[in-house]
Ligand SMILES: Nc1nc2c(ncn2[C@@H]2O[C@H](COP(=O)(O)OP(=O)(O)OP(=O)(O)O)[C@@H](O)[C@H]2O)c(=O)[nH]1
């Protein structure tokens with residue numbers, strides 16, 4: 424999985440965020456509920472190691488609810504307060520507000536004990552591209568103050584939004600310049616965090632099909648009529664290709680994704696599957712589990 428995913432605007436965003444951090448009381452980190460490890464913000468450990476942090480798992484509506492519950496327990500055990508939300512509908516927002524209010528109140532009380540009246544709390548919303556930061560900010564504000572869109576890289580500058588006694592800073596999505604491994608890249612691409620132009624759709628699709636064949640074989644049968652006799656264990660695209668190619672064929676024919684001459688349009692098939700996953704048409708799917 425190649426090339427440019429740390430473009431200039433991400434480096435700049437990181438610089439601007441670092442400049443703002445001194446005045447920030449709490450960091451609100453957004454990660455994707457379907458991949459709560461691979462989608463964690465790579466910049467916070469470097470920039471904001473000592474700031475209190477609340478973790479918000481977005482797209483909980485697309486994730487496997489049992490899996491999300493277990494992630495939240497796991498984070499809780501590690502001392503991290505985590506809440507699951509659907510930022511589009513606002514589901515889960517009350518739990519977040521409770522967690523934030525509890526934190527703000529504790530901070531006020533501590534300061535008051537030292538004779539300081541703190542009126543405004545400042546929070547920074549951080550996370551990888553397209554995870555739902557601006558949508559979440561809009562939900563909190565109760566109106567569309569920040570621009571959103573289903574593409575990574577919509578927000579390009581820092582924007583303050585006032586919500587009650589809290590000021591929140593919406594920030595652009597930032598990825599790590601280098602990923603831990605190929606699989607992290609594949610999951611991020613599948614989730615929508617990486618621009619489509621810079622990954623190989625067929626490889627991401629093959630990864631998704633293999634993963635689903637192991638964890639959610641019924642989803643493949645329901646959506647595409649595939650018969651999963653034996654799950655495919657993902658290794659590399661070269662190794663799994665002979666096993667997934669017949670599925671590409673079958674999906675391509677069923678969908679009429681063909682090129683002149685009658686062969687299937689591999690890229691179109693791949694994008695169909697990826698979009699189906701991203702839009703929840705395969706049912707709720709989690710790509711990472713605490714026990715893995
Ligand atoms: N299903 C679902 N979709 C969501 C959720 N949160 C955000 N979205 C959608 O995801 C897309 C990206 O949302 P944004 O709020 O623009 O994401 P962002 O993190 O601000 O993205 P950048 O500014 O590009 O870094 C939009 O199409 C949202 O409608 C969620 O919890 N569930």
Ligand SMILES: [Mg+2]
Nearest residue numbers: 556557577578
């Ligand atoms: Mg945004």
